[in-house]
Amino acid sequence: MAVEDGVVRRTDPGAGHALAGAYAVDAIATHDAGDASARGAFERHLARCPDCRDEVAGLREAAGLLAATCTTAPPPALRSEVLAQIRHVRPLPPLAEPGSDGGRRRPLRAAAVVVLAVALVVTLVLGLVLGLDVAGSG
Numbered sequence: 001m002a003v004e005d006g007v008v009r010r011t012d013p014g015a016g017h018a019l020a021g022a023y024a025v026d027a028i029a030t031h032d033a034g035d036a037s038a039r040g041a042f043e044r045h046l047a048r049c050p051d052c053r054d055e056v057a058g059l060r061e062a063a064g065l066l067a068a069t070c071t072t073a074p075p076p077a078l079r080s081e082v083l084a085q086i087r088h089v090r091p092l093p094p095l096a097e098p099g100s101d102g103g104r105r106r107p108l109r110a111a112a113v114v115v116l117a118v119a120l121v122v123t124l125v126l127g128l129v130l131g132l133d134v135a136g137s138g
């Protein structure tokens with residue numbers, strides 16, 4: 001059994017009993033690359049192991065009690081303080097749309113406009129020069 005990013009992954013196929021605690025608090029990985037999930041393997045073990053079923057039930061009850069004892073009511077003035085302070089919070093600028101370039105292509109667009117402007121000027125100048133030559137030769 002290994003813990004990565006708070007998720008328990010099965011590393012030993014025979015460690016069925018050891019996952020009861022992790023299963024009780026929903027901390028077993030549901031997807032393992034290239035193998036059946038650790039959660040599925042433990043649920044198959046759980047179906048035929050009454051000791052683990054009892055342990056999971058007891059641990060879930062204890063976890064529920066822990067959550068109930070940690071609940072605290074917010075101070076009565078909290079709501080009015082938040083609503084008063086929220087008037088002074090500047091909103092963040094909008095995030096870039098998913099898949100957009102986030103403005104990274106603006107320099108490329110500006111360069112393209114400059115290149116097109118230079119090409120237009122060169123074309124006009126050449127047209128004038130050639131036009132004068134045509135007029136001079138004809």
Ligand SMILES: [Zn+2]
Pocket residue numbers: 016017045049051052
């Ligand atoms: Zn068991």
